[in-house]
Amino acid sequence: MTDSSLIARREGWIAAWVGENLIMMHAESKFYLNLTGSGSRIWELLESPRSVSDLCEALGREFDIEPDAARPEVLAFLNQLLLRKAIDVHPPGLA
């Protein structure tokens, strides 16, 4: 996964806000994820596919940090989502 990788939500996930938590379920496997804070914001931003750098810039603006400072955390989080089959990465591959 690099700055230019395109990140897209994978199909089959449904999500709902429960208080501060964004609870997600993969309908077929009944696998649950609970996202909070910037994690849930990243999922919202992925409503349409975005590049990693685009995500970092958007989060940097919203959370008032430099995109470069956000990048390691964003990449680590995206890797977690990828391992749980919640997103697709183009071209494929972990960071």
Added chain:
Amino acid sequence: MATIPNGDANTLRVGPHSEYSCGMRTILISLNDDPQYGPYVLCGWHLKSAIPLPELTLWSGVRKSRPEETVRIELQSLPPNECELPYFINGEDGVSLHVKGVGGFRVNRRADRVTVLPEDGVDPLLLRIHLFGSVLAILCYRRGLFPLHGSCVLLDGEAVVFSGASGTGKSTLATALARRGHPLLCDDICAIDLSNPTRPMLRPAFSRVKLMPDAINCFQMGEAVTYSQAARGPKGHFGMAAIQPAGAIQQPVPLGAIYALSTPSGDQPSRSLLQSKNAFVFIESQAHRGWMGRNLGLCEQLFGHIATLAATVPVYRLDRPCDLDRVDEVARLVETAHNAVCAPTEMEFRQGTRNGREDCSQ
């Protein structure tokens, strides 16, 4: 009020021409094309049944039922070779399930017709327990309601549900509150209507509870109980106990709170609010026969209902002592928390255990 006879709970009419004697109960067999008992009201549905369902309230008032709120329960004899294995099938025509030692149940696709196929000599009470259990859960899922595993009473105009795994004391606590004057709305399954996601509503079922013998003894309610024919587990025969005259509340009631019960522990009763994430996890674990809902292809409906409930209804963890004699203390805690008014019970007068609650009988 309707005046149609409510039927004899110990008599089951299933097919033509013969009569079985089964212990103290007689099972009459006669051919009935048309459901003849009721109409009853169950979760707001207009229900006609070929089996007497004495737990239910008769449909009251002059309002004619709408076709979409009508459910019919029919009886058929069980085909030979069909009572060997338990199964659950979600097929083209609807759902079929079989409970070993009880019988078969079919719910059609539109969930407006239930066919019951009892095994020979089945305990009619056991048959009704399954009708009000798995079959009611299927009706709820198919009709867009959420069936929460729990018992529910009305406190200060709101429905308060006690939910948790089997044996954690849901029915016992609900019974204690009901005997303090708070109407019992349902037992085992709480049918929740989330069509308005900001205001979940509970659809009352009936005011009977299924209790184990220790609880029946504790409440001294021997005469109001119909007992199962066979013992169930080490505690013995369970019973279906009438709590108060049926038919008090048929209209949907706003859902005020859910109490998460686990095995009683601790000394003093206390409650604490669950964080919304934990509330979600708890409600998810108590969807009544949740696997059936998912098997019916209703995963998304189920997920949406659980999330809506966890986001809108407070879920409390209830800690309490493991002592049936102290159940009134727990009931008082819940009453106080919901500003519910209650007159002192006879037992409290005798025990002199009512302290500092003079205001509540005003």
